[in-house]
Amino acid sequence: xxxxxxxxxxxxxxxxxxxxxxxxxxxxxxxxxxxxxxxxxxxxxxxxxxxxxxxxxxxxxxxxxxxxxxxxxxxxxxxxxxxxx
Numbered sequence: 001x002x003x004x005x006x007x008x009x010x011x012x013x014x015x016x017x018x019x020x021x022x023x024x025x026x027x028x029x030x031x032x033x034x035x036x037x038x039x040x041x042x043x044x045x046x047x048x049x050x051x052x053x054x055x056x057x058x059x060x061x062x063x064x065x066x067x068x069x070x071x072x073x074x075x076x077x078x079x080x081x082x083x084x085x
Contacts, residue, residue, distance in 0.1 A: 009033065 012033055019037045020027045028039040035041055044066075051066040064072070 016033075016035075016039075019039070020029070023038050026038060030039055030041060032039070032041060034047070048066045051069075052063060055063045
């Protein structure tokens with residue numbers, strides 16, 4: 001895991017902690033890192049659209065699907081560990 005990614009995850013976990021305190025009993029703890037402020041899951045279609053929109057805003061020519069990002073990460077992990085993880 002890269003240092004910037006680890007920092008992003010730590011920041012996200014802190015935000016989730018603040019959201020839990022704000023929503024109290026109404027917070028739906030589903031154990032998700034990517035979720036709505038109240039803990040509910042994000043619709044996959046909405047997430048993919050937001051990911052595409054962000055790539056477009058950043059003027060990325062060869063865009064990928066959100067699912068492709070996950071698969072790419074897994075393949076990178078396999079290569080780094082020589083399938084020993």
